[in-house]
Amino acid sequence: MRQSHLKIRHLEEYIVKVLMVLSLAVVVACAAFILFTILYKGLPALNWAMITQTSSGGYYLGQQGGILNAILGSIYLAGGGTLLALIPGIPLALFLHTDHHDSAWVKLVQLSLDTLTGIPSIVYGAFGFTIMVALRLRASLLAGIITLAFLELPILTRAINEVIRMVPEELEHASLGLGATVLETKIQVVVRQILPGLITAVQLAFGRAIGDAASVLFTAGYTDRIPVSLFQPVASLPLAVFYQMNTPFPAVQQRAYASALLLTLIVLVISLGSRLLSARLSRFIIK
Amino acid sequence: MENNRFTGPHVQIRHLDVYYDHQQTLKDINLDIPRNQITVILGPSGCGKTTLLKSINRFLDLSENVQISGQILVDGDDIYDPKIDVIELRKRIGLLAQRPYSLPMSIYDNVAYGMRLHHLCNNKNEMDQRIQHYLEEAGLWSEIKDRLHQPAVGLSVGQQQRLCLARGLAVEPEIILGDEITSALDPISAQHIEKRLLDLKKHYSIVIVTHILRQAKRLADHVIFMYLGEVVEQGPAHEVFNNPREQRTKAYMEGQF
Numbered sequence: 001m002r003q004s005h006l007k008i009r010h011l012e013e014y015i016v017k018v019l020m021v022l023s024l025a026v027v028v029a030c031a032a033f034i035l036f037t038i039l040y041k042g043l044p045a046l047n048w049a050m051i052t053q054t055s056s057g058g059y060y061l062g063q064q065g066g067i068l069n070a071i072l073g074s075i076y077l078a079g080g081g082t083l084l085a086l087i088p089g090i091p092l093a094l095f096l097h098t099d100h101h102d103s104a105w106v107k108l109v110q111l112s113l114d115t116l117t118g119i120p121s122i123v124y125g126a127f128g129f130t131i132m133v134a135l136r137l138r139a140s141l142l143a144g145i146i147t148l149a150f151l152e153l154p155i156l157t158r159a160i161n162e163v164i165r166m167v168p169e170e171l172e173h174a175s176l177g178l179g180a181t182v183l184e185t186k187i188q189v190v191v192r193q194i195l196p197g198l199i200t201a202v203q204l205a206f207g208r209a210i211g212d213a214a215s216v217l218f219t220a221g222y223t224d225r226i227p228v229s230l231f232q233p234v235a236s237l238p239l240a241v242f243y244q245m246n247t248p249f250p251a252v253q254q255r256a257y258a259s260a261l262l263l264t265l266i267v268l269v270i271s272l273g274s275r276l277l278s279a280r281l282s283r284f285i286i287k
Numbered sequence: 288m289e290n291n292r293f294t295g296p297h298v299q300i301r302h303l304d305v306y307y308d309h310q311q312t313l314k315d316i317n318l319d320i321p322r323n324q325i326t327v328i329l330g331p332s333g334c335g336k337t338t339l340l341k342s343i344n345r346f347l348d349l350s351e352n353v354q355i356s357g358q359i360l361v362d363g364d365d366i367y368d369p370k371i372d373v374i375e376l377r378k379r380i381g382l383l384a385q386r387p388y389s390l391p392m393s394i395y396d397n398v399a400y401g402m403r404l405h406h407l408c409n410n411k412n413e414m415d416q417r418i419q420h421y422l423e424e425a426g427l428w429s430e431i432k433d434r435l436h437q438p439a440v441g442l443s444v445g446q447q448q449r450l451c452l453a454r455g456l457a458v459e460p461e462i463i464l465g466d467e468i469t470s471a472l473d474p475i476s477a478q479h480i481e482k483r484l485l486d487l488k489k490h491y492s493i494v495i496v497t498h499i500l501r502q503a504k505r506l507a508d509h510v511i512f513m514y515l516g517e518v519v520e521q522g523p524a525h526e527v528f529n530n531p532r533e534q535r536t537k538a539y540m541e542g543q544f
Contacts, residue, residue: 174388174451177344178401178458179378188400193391284391284438 038264042257050258055224055235063251067259069226070240074263076141076227077220077236078210081148082202085156090198093160094186097167116154122214124151129218142230144220151215152205159204163197164190171286193285196278203274207267213238237263293362297322297462297492298343303357305338305347312338314516316357320462320509325484325493327503327524330513331544336496339513340464343494344380345373361462378405381455383465387447389439390454394431397439397450398422401458417457425453426483445476452483463487465495469502481506500540504528512536514544 049066056065096106128147137143167190175185191198213236221233222243237259244256296319305313313335320326328336338347345366347353359366366376378401390397398418401407408414418435422428427449431442439450448468455463465484469477484493484506497503503510507524512533520527520536531537538544 168388170384170386170388171390173346173349174384174390175400176349177346177377177382177384178404178454179374179376180401180404181374184404189390284393284440286389286391286440 035264038257038261041254042259042261045251045254045258046261050255051262054226058224061247061249061252063249063255067235067237067240067255067262069224070235070237070259071262071266072226073141073220073234074210074237074266076234077144077148077216078206080141080145081152081209082156082206084145084149085152085205086202089153089156089160090191092157093164094190096157096161097164098182098186113154113158117158120214121151121212122217125215125218128215132219137231139219139221139233140231141220141227141234144216144234144236145230147215147219148209148212151212152209155208156201156205159201160194160198163194163201166197167193168286196282196285199274199278199281203270206270210267210270211238211263213242237266295363296320297362298494299358299360299363300339300342301358301360303339303342303355303359305335305342306354307338307350308352309354312516313342316518318511318518318521320492320494322492323488323490324508325488325495325506326509326511327507328494328496328511328513329500329503329507329539330498330519331539332498334513335516336498336513337466340382340466340494340496343462343464344377344382346382348373378458379460380462380464381458381460383448383451383455383463383468385467386471387444387451389442389447389450392439393436394439394442394450395435397454398457401454405458407457407459421453421457422450424456424483424487425449426479427453443476445472445479448472448476448480449483452480456487460491462492462494465493467496467498469497470499500542512539514539 049064051066051071052068053066054069055067092109096109124147128143128150131146132139132143135143171189171193172185175189176182180188216236216239220236222235222239223233224235225232227234240259241256241263244252244259247253298320300316300318300320303313303316304311316339328339330336341347342355343359343361343366347355355367361376361379364371390400392400395418398421399414402414402417408417419428419432422431427446430446431437434441439447442450448471463484469480472480481502484495487493488508495506504524507528509522510524510527511521512519512527512531512535514535520531520533527536528540531540
C-alpha cells in the first residue's frame with residue numbers, strides 16, 4: 001500500500017517536471033521563432049542608410065533612404081511619455097504606500113489602475129485624440145507623448161508600488177529615529193532602496209510605449225521628417241512597420257521586417273542596459 | 288536646548304498609560320531614568336518593555352490606534368506637549384533596534400546621513416574626521432577604514448549593529464535607547480556592543496531593554512523590572528539584584544517566568 005502510494009507521488013513529481021520543461025520550451029521557441037523571422041526577412045533589407053537617413057519617396061511606397069525619422073520619433077515619443085508618466089507616477093505610488101493602506105481612496109485608486117492596465121491601447125488612442133481636439137492640437141509629438149503617458153501611468157505606478165511594498169518598515173524607522181522627516185525618509189532612503197526596481201518599472205513602461213502603434217496612430221501622426229518641435233507630427237517604428245507591411249511591394253515589405261528588427265534591437269538594448277544598471281545599484285539595497 | 292542646568296533624573300515618567308486598540312499595554316508607569324548611567328528595563332517577553340522604550344522617543348506615534356496618557360519629562364520638559372518638535376526630540380534621543388537596519392548607502396554615508404539632515408557639519412574635512420571619530424566610538428573603525436565607500440549591507444550583522452550605533456551617535460543625542468540590541472548578534476559581537484555601552488555611559492544616558500538576566504547584571508547601574516505592563520520594582524542594580532523587595536522580582540531572578 002505504502003509502496004504504491006510512493007510511486008504515485010514520484011509520478012506526480014515527474015509529470016509536473018515535464019510540464020515545466022514543456023512550458024519553458026514553448027516560451028523559448030516563440031521568442032526564437034519571432035526573432036528568426038524578423039532576422040531572416042529583415043536582415044537583407046537592413047543597411048547603413050536604413051538607420052542614418054530619413055525616408056524618401058514617401059513612407060508608404062518609398063524604397064530609398066531609411067527610417068531614422070521613425071527611430072528617433074519612437075525614442076522621443078516613448079522617452080517623453082515615460083518622463084511625463086513618472087511625474088505623477090512616483091508620488092502616486094508613494095501615496096498608495098504611506099499610512100493609508102486600507103482607506104477607501106487607496107482601494108479606488110488601485111482598482112482604477114488595474115482597470116486602466118487592461119484597457120486596449122486603441123482606446124487610449126481615441127481618448128488622446130479627443131484631448132488633442134479639445135486642446136486644439138493637431139497630430140503632434142506632444143499629443144503622442146501625452147497619450148503614451150496615459151498608457152504608461154498605470155503600468156508604471158503599479159510596478160513602482162509593488163517595489164515600495166517590499167521596503168521594510170524598520171528601514172523607514174531607522175531614518176525617522178535619527179530625526180528625519182517622513183519626506184526626507186521617502187526621498188533619501190525609500191527612493192534609494194527602490195532604485196533598482198524603479199529602473200525595471202521604467203524599462204517595462206518604456207518598452208510598452210515604444211512598441212505601441214494604436215495609441216500614436218491618431219495622435220502623433222506620421223511624417224518623413226524628424227520633428228524639430230513638440231507641435232510637429234512625428235513618425236514611429238510600430239507605424240513604420242504597419243505602413244510598410246501594407247504596401248503591395250515585396251521590397252517595401254522587406255523593409256517592414258528590417259524596421260521590426262530595429263525596434264526589437266532597441267528594446268533589447270534598453271532591457272540589457274537597465275539590467276546592468278539595476279544590478280550595479282542593487283549592491284546598496286537592504287535585504 | 289539649554290536644559291543642561293536641569294539636574295534631576297534625565298527622564299521622568301509619570302502616570303503613563305498606553306492602549307493599543309483599546310487594550311492596555313502599559314499601566315500607570317512611574318519611573319526615573321538617571322543621567323549618565325545604564326538603565327536596564329528587564330522583564331519577560333510581552334511585558335511592555337519595548338512599548339515603554341518607544342514611548343520615550345515618540346515612536347508610538349507611528350502606530351495607528353494607540354492612545355497615550357500621562358507625562359514623560361525629558362530634562363523636565365513634557366515631550367507629549369504639542370509645542371515639542373518630534374524631529375528635534377528624536378535627534379536628542381537615539382534608538383537602536385533589535386535587528387540592525389543599515390541605510391541603503393555606503394558605510395560613510397550611513398554615518399553622514401544624520402549629520403547632513405541636521406546640518407551638523409558643512410565641511411568635507413571636518414565630516415571625514417567626525418565620521419572616523421564616531422566609527423571609533425562604536426568600535427568599528429579599524430575593521431572598515433579601508434572600505435568606507437562600500438555598501439553598508441556588505442557588513443556582518445554585528446558590524447551593522449555597531450554601524451547603527453555610530454550613525455546614532457553622529458546626530459549628537461543625549462540619550463541612547465536600545466531594544467534587545469544584542470539578540471540578533473553572535474556572542475562576540477554582543478560582547479563588543481556591551482563593552483561600547485559601558486564606555487559610552489560617561490557621556491550619554493543609556494536605556495536598554497532585555498530579557499536576559501545575565502546581560503542585565505553585566506550592564507545595569509539602575510534596574511527597572513516590568514511584568515504584564517506594570518513596573519514591579521526599580522532601583523539601583525545592586526539592590527534590585529541582591530535584595531528584591533517584590534516577590535515577583537525574586538521569582539523572575541530565580542527563573543520562574
